[in-house]
Amino acid sequence: MTERIDLEPVGNALLTIVAAVEDTHLDLPTPYRDHTVGEMLQHLVTVTRTLRDTAEKERTPRTEEKVHGEDWPPLEAGWRAALEEQVPMLVRAWSDESAWEGTTRGGALDLRGQDAGRITLDELVLHSWDVARATGQDYPVHSIDEQIYAESREFLRAVEEEEAADPVEVDDNASIFDRMIALSGRDPNWTRS
Template sequence: MTHRIDLEPAGTTLLTILAGVRDEHLDRPTPYHDRTVGELLQHLVTVTRVLRATAEKDFGPLTEVNLHVNDWPGLEDGWRAAIEEQVPQLVQAWREESAWGGTTRGGGLEGPAETAGRITLDELVLHGWDLARATGQDYPIDSIDPEVFAASLEFLEAVEHDEVPEGQPAAGADDDVSVFNRMVALSGRDPQWSPS
């Protein structure tokens, strides 16, 4: 049975963090493979468009875009307005029951639509956390239902990932902070990361 997830809390949290991003932050590193804040923002411009097309099953050039290219483009003008407009559109697209059924395409790959929905959730949550850490903001985990984090953690545990570094939260930990930190660790990030 398909398990739909409401992406609005994760999207709203991302936009709240985005409001705190200033020009002087753009060259800072992030927890995501040391990409800069600017590179990550441009990635969000692209990924929100791609994953909306994935939800709508609008199979065209957007769903063929490689989201994991080695050389990420620099930040383009209009990035803030684009993300502010596209995140609510992305959330709405994934509210449709049809988005979660059958198969779809994204990043040039075809697979279960429910998997794509969970990937979309991870993109919103984890990149929101990346931006928060890189810009000195707190990620408000209490603004999102713990079941959302549990769903993301379940998904990350089911896919291949690098070994979690020693000292990271144990899989059995069940308080909200530990579940969230476990999710961050399984994504290949250090939950204790901070800008140097």
């Protein structure tokens, strides 16, 4: 049996962060390749839809396309309502044991269910952190089981080795969360200029 990760805490963290985003934040850069907050929010709208289809093992136009290349689309009207609706649906879809088993499709790739679930975890955690940092919010690190971050970090290590990302150096005393952020190529100490 495949081990399922409870995505509800990270989904709730995302919704809390999104609730505090103001229109004046939308053009601010994020720690992720200087994409703006608006672009990051649109990415989250897109991936929450796509990864729900992936969990439900539905082949849809969304699962057959790469999510984004270098050019990310601008923020669509109704983004906040879309995330408020989509995130709980995504969490529910991944709460089903069958989502984590077998194979599925997402981002134009065939994936093992457990790998797609970990990708979902990473998308929620990392991009929530991106938005939180860019908008001057704290990511609620301590409200989520540290083991989730350890799972994410180990999965990121495998993915980043394949994609040759440049992890950011952190000291030996860095938290598991900061190590996960650094492994994704982000500086855990990033702040807006």
